[in-house]
Amino acid sequence: MRLLTALGQDIRFQFRHGFYYAYLVLTILYILSLRLLPESLVYPALIIILFTDICALGFFFIGAIVLLERGQNLTQSLFVTPLRLHEYLLAKILSFLLLSIVSAFLIMLGGSVGGQDLLWFIFGAIFSALIYTLFGLVFAARARHVNDYFVKSLGIGLLISLPILAYLGLFDTPLFYIFPTRATLILLDTLGGDYALSEKLYSVANLLIWFTILSAWVYQRFDRYVRHPV
Amino acid sequence: MIRVTKLHFAYGSNSKDTLNGLNFHIDSGEVFGFLGPSGAGKSTTQKILIGILNNYRGTVFVNGLDLQKLTSDFYESIGVAFETPNLYTKFTALENLDFFAQFYAGETRNPNELLEAVGLKDAANTRVSDFSKGMKVRLNFCRSLLNNPKLIFLDEPTAGLDPVNLRKMETLILAEKARGNTICITTHDMHVADTLCDRVAFIVDGEVSLIDSPRQLKLQHGERFVDVEYRDGDSLKTKSIPMDKLGSNDTFQDILKNHYMETIHSREASLEDVFVKTTGRSLQ
Amino acid sequence: MSGILSEMKTPVSVLARGDLKLIVRDSTLVMALFGPIAITCLIFFLPSIEALVLSKISFDLTPYRSFIVVFLSLIPGMLFAMIYGFIILDERDEDVIDFISITPLRKRGYLTYKLIMPMLLSAGFFLFIIFASSLIQFNPVHAMGVSIMVAIEAAIGTLFLVAFSENKVEGLAFSKVLGIMYLAIPLVFFWTSGWHWLSAFLPPFWIAKAFVHSQMSSAWIWSDLFFGMVVHIGVLIFFLRVFLRKR
Structure with a gap:
């Protein structure tokens, strides 16, 4: 109940701050671009759009939202209600997940791209969005300004996105298998590519481990710097 | 209601304690005031009492609960109005109150009635971004009362209010007292302390130097x-x-x-x- | 640089020194420079990237080189627009602007300063990327004309963020939309249909046009520069009025 209240508020908050309009415009433009691209490029373009923007949007936006809530002392008033910290965090994460999933669905529908076995793909899309938002939250807990957040998070953002080089066939190293993004790219690519079951299972395990570590880290940082700011 | 013994607190890397061993108790049903200049430790004390600052030394019991063992359920029965009003600016007054009200398991007060009581009935559907400072302070006060709290913390509740609304706020605070609630106020306004508080504590440099009823103090030192x-x-x-x-x-x-x-x-x-x-x- | 600035006593120099202090104390702004610098470095590696792509996935990027260079040369401008846009939004959230409006600098002076910085920086990066990389031929006179548009475009970007958004969260949503403006560049380069003229109201459209015509040594370059300037200044004035009317 408290979670649903917080989630509802976060969605309305994002709506009033124009996120949904911004992504509506972007989604339409992505669809148009996909339709204009030559047949052979549509599928890789879709994967890159999903990977770099649609699934990563939480990473991009969460910093400013938490900064604004911290700046206006809203976090303080939230944490003197019975709202639990994990409910607060979950609401933030789920609200971005919703925006990601809806945009992704619309883009796939509009670009008429699909696949036979969507299960792995959907898991990959969801966990990709979750992990990006969690990474954003790690930095959002302490950043002082939006630029501060961007600079700190962008370095990590670029770093964890490196496995895209392997996806494009430009550069690969076994080290990439530690990255959560290697796993998300594999799962997103199951839509059109063939992967061994072992690779898919590796990806799921990789994402679950990252998800667990990041969740604990985010919880600890928010408890320390946002719920009990000194 | 509240019992504090040997309370020490230091901010982060500060080696010097902000609070140097406070001792006081607040009885049920009383209006208790913390008085002192800015930076004396009033707000710090209040932040400890509401569980925001948790790495203190000493013992703090609120409502029979040791605050070291605080859970979020603690907040079902307390109300807090911070000094700086903190509300969603893109949402209306009513939307803000409705939102916060939904976090409580117990019965909550009717937001419309609260708004009427503080004279914000006509602004119920106005976005908070269009509110004046005084209006925000009053809305913030409403928010602290949503869950029918038995214990209410008010940080500088009269800051930014004009004389008419100041009088109104005083009446509202006394009305909460009449309902049998305990109220804890920090202020540097002597007039507010004098008219509202049953007892006041002077805080200077992180120490309580005197606790008594305002009337008693005035007579004793006159x-x-x-x-x-x-x-x-x-x-x-x-x-x-x-x-x-x-x-x-x-x-x-x-x-x-x-x-x-x-x-x-x-x-x-x-x-x-x-x-x-x-x-x-x-x-x- | 701080030496020169400390000798000046104008309000702008006061602000500039304030920002310099901010840079020294707050490493953020220094680090914010890395984005534009990284893009600049990328340009110098473009030939090696082209070679890598060709050998690895046998895709020849060289036909797209001029598009890539133009596109990349405008990104620092967009980044500076965002950096300064968010500085203004942060300062607005913290009521710094209200404070400055009652100093001799006034709101206009503050804005002038906050706009001139991204303008100079983006024009500088643009010219540096075009000429220092010497990957493409660009008539210097034409390039100077285009660099003025690039500068105005940075101001447009900053103003776009601060004129329409009320706080940094909205600013972020708008910065997403700002990126769409640059869609005009691929449209000019790759969309052969006359429909691409629909994007002529987007300032980068004219930069791309001027570039294409300059490459073809076409006389249309002069009309591009003229109309481009008209569009840029028009959009700038529109955004300025929106911003100044606000609060």
Whole structure:
């Protein structure tokens, strides 16, 4: 109940701050671009759009939202209600997940791209969005300004996105298998590519481990710097 | 209701303690005021009492609960209004109250009635971004009452209010007291402390220097004299007369019988005088 | 640089020194420079990237080189627009602007300063990327004309963020939309249909046009520069009025 209240508020908050309009415009433009691209490029373009923007949007936006809530002392008033910290965090994460999933669905529908076995793909899309938002939250807990957040998070953002080089066939190293993004790219690519079951299972395990570590880290940082700011 | 013993607290890397061993207790149903200049430790103390600052030393019991073992359920029964109003600016007053109300498991008060009580009924559907400072303060007060709290913390509840709304706020706070609730106020406004509080604690440099009822303090630190201003022909004269056996004092009788008296004041201390006298500090 | 600035006593120099202090104390702004610098470095590696792509996935990027260079040369401008846009939004959230409006600098002076910085920086990066990389031929006179548009475009970007958004969260949503403006560049380069003229109201459209015509040594370059300037200044004035009317 408290979670649903917080989630509802976060969605309305994002709506009033124009996120949904911004992504509506972007989604339409992505669809148009996909339709204009030559047949052979549509599928890789879709994967890159999903990977770099649609699934990563939480990473991009969460910093400013938490900064604004911290700046206006809203976090303080939230944490003197019975709202639990994990409910607060979950609401933030789920609200971005919703925006990601809806945009992704619309883009796939509009670009008429699909696949036979969507299960792995959907898991990959969801966990990709979750992990990006969690990474954003790690930095959002302490950043002082939006630029501060961007600079700190962008370095990590670029770093964890490196496995895209392997996806494009430009550069690969076994080290990439530690990255959560290697796993998300594999799962997103199951839509059109063939992967061994072992690779898919590796990806799921990789994402679950990252998800667990990041969740604990985010919880600890928010408890320390946002719920009990000194 | 609240019992604090040997409370110490230091901010982050500060080696110096902000609070140096506070001791006090707040009884059920009383309005208790923390008075002191900015930076004295009033807000820090309040932040500890509401569980925001948790790495303190000493013991703090609120409602029989040791705050070291605090869970989020603690917040079902307390209400807090922070000094800086913190509300969603893109949402209306009513939307803000409705949102916060939904976090509580128990029965909540009707937001419309709360808004009416603080004179914000007409602004219920206005976005908070269009509110004045005083309006935000009042809305913030409403928010603290949503869950029918038995214990209410108010940080500078009258900051930014004009005289009319100041009076209104005082009435509302006293109404909460009349419902049997315990209220804890921090302020540097002596007038507010004087009119609202049953007992006040002076906090300076992280220490409590005095706790008593405002009336008691004023009497204790005053002098038992009355100052009388009266007309003697064309000139205005002043006399100080001991209060004891005033009725049989010759000077006083003379003024009463033969002169036109303009003012008469007893010389009890003001709360501010007591503060300056006992702490050696001014309130600013 | 701080030496020169400390000798000046104008309000702008006061602000500039304030920002310099901010840079020294707050490493953020220094680090914010890395984005534009990274893009610049990328340009110098473009030939090696082209070679890598060709050998690895046998895709020849060289036909797209001029598009890539133009596109990349405008990104620092967009980044500077965002950096300064968010500085203004942060300062607005913290009521710094209200404070400055009652100093001799006034709101206009503050804005002038906050706009001139991204303008100079983006024009500088643009010219540096075009000429220092010497990957493409660009008539210097034409390039100077285009660099003025690039500068105005940075101001447009900053103003776009601060004129329409009320706080940094909205600013972020708008910065997403700002990126769409640059869609005009691929449209000019790759969309052969006359429909691409629909994007002529987007300032980068004219930069791309001027570039294409300059490469073809076409006389249309002069009309591109003229109309481009008209569009840029028009959009700038529109955004300025929106911003100044606000609060």
